[in-house]
Amino acid sequence: MTTEHPPFAVTVDLVVLTVRDDALQVLTVRRGEEPYAGRWALPGGFVLPDEGLRDAAARELLEETGVDASHFHLEQLASYGAPDRDPRMRTVTVAHVALAADLPAPVAGSDAADARWHPVEEPLADPDALAFDHAQILRDGVERARSKLEYTPLATAFCPAEFTITELRHVYEVVWGTTLDPRNFHRKVTGTDGFLEDTGATTTRDGGRPARLHRLGHATTLHPPLLR
Amino acid sequence: MTTEHPPFAVTVDLVVLTVRDDALQVLTVRRGEEPYAGRWALPGGFVLPDEGLRDAAARELLEETGVDASHFHLEQLASYGAPDRDPRMRTVTVAHVALAADLPAPVAGSDAADARWHPVEEPLADPDALAFDHAQILRDGVERARSKLEYTPLATAFCPAEFTITELRHVYEVVWGTTLDPRNFHRKVTGTDGFLEDTGATTTRDGGRPARLHRLGHATTLHPPLLR
DNA sequence: GCAAAAGTGTTGGGAGTACACCCATGA
């Protein structure tokens, strides 16, 4: 190491995903300041001097959604630091992905004129749909979520604490954009050790015969995985 | 965003892995300066003012090994930014993983008193074996490499440009710490479309009947994956 | 010839798929 330490600004940006209205949706904020004033962007902000990266992401999440971050799955995605990614200064952003069950309506933050859920399809198709390099970050975040559904029980992060197997299947179908055989899906997830825990309760909220309610079991990875 | 931009130092650190002497080994440098002077650490250094993150990692790799980074597989791993991870200042490091075939002997860099290959076992077992939080970074990097072998053709990055299937199998066995059936492995990798390309040449460098030499094919992911 | 490694054939079991079928509720 040399004695020079070029100064950087370090931010966190968040890809907050949920399943709403049979679509995978991402939380976006409308920027109130230059650059990109009036454009949609991912929520995020500067890391504070004595704050860890994950803490900063959790704080931003709380500020943007008004809900305690301990109710989310939150993980680091990747860092983006192209020299020209922010016209104001040299900035490195540490992007995170958060997965959430259906949330209260988002609240506008201090420097966001508006906050809204958007289906991911449009910004995924248009690289200029979001400010900065946020379209690329969104692409990477969505792909992370899609692949993690294969080999972890993370689909449950999109569900309420207690859920039916059909609700879980809907998450897979929406996130992957596929259809799955309900019978085989049922057998597969109930047969994967540690994936689901039967609460004993039932519900008829989906119509038809009462469905058993489950909660997340102790597994952290799925053996065998569910493949797209 | 507010108008305050706390200053950070941004560095890159490298988990450079190779297969040598039937072991997975990592490139380490002995630190010449405080803090942690005399301790082993991962190679790395500060990102320059007009340099991208990947460019910085490639430059450090070149400085530490003396070999052109275009001959490596290099990918971003994760970022580490705990407020107290560097006693000198607030530092965020963007860790990368590099996978290499057997290399020329490492060269000591400008601020590294010594550079050496180490089997990964010892630093993986001892959290204090490396300076800073580098033992954690190494753990994450090794796990990344192990899992990527399952669903990408990345094992070839540990091989010379042309290699036999037995040499490829040795990579899997060493990185995963398992043994694999030579006959089934052979059938599996030759049957996975795009994994390998037959050069037509043969070699007897492994002894016994001549083995066909292969190079990496056009596949970027493995269908189906090879499972540990 | 013998040892060593390359490569092929065969077989049995386990997992995924497709789909028939029955169960339990609301209307």
Add this chain to the structure above:
DNA sequence: TCATGGGTGTACTCCCAACACTTTTGC
């Protein structure tokens, strides 16, 4: 009784692990 979704049974296919066997070299 009918519609709707929950859940089980079954047969077929395909992949894969296990291992016998043949091929081709160096010594």
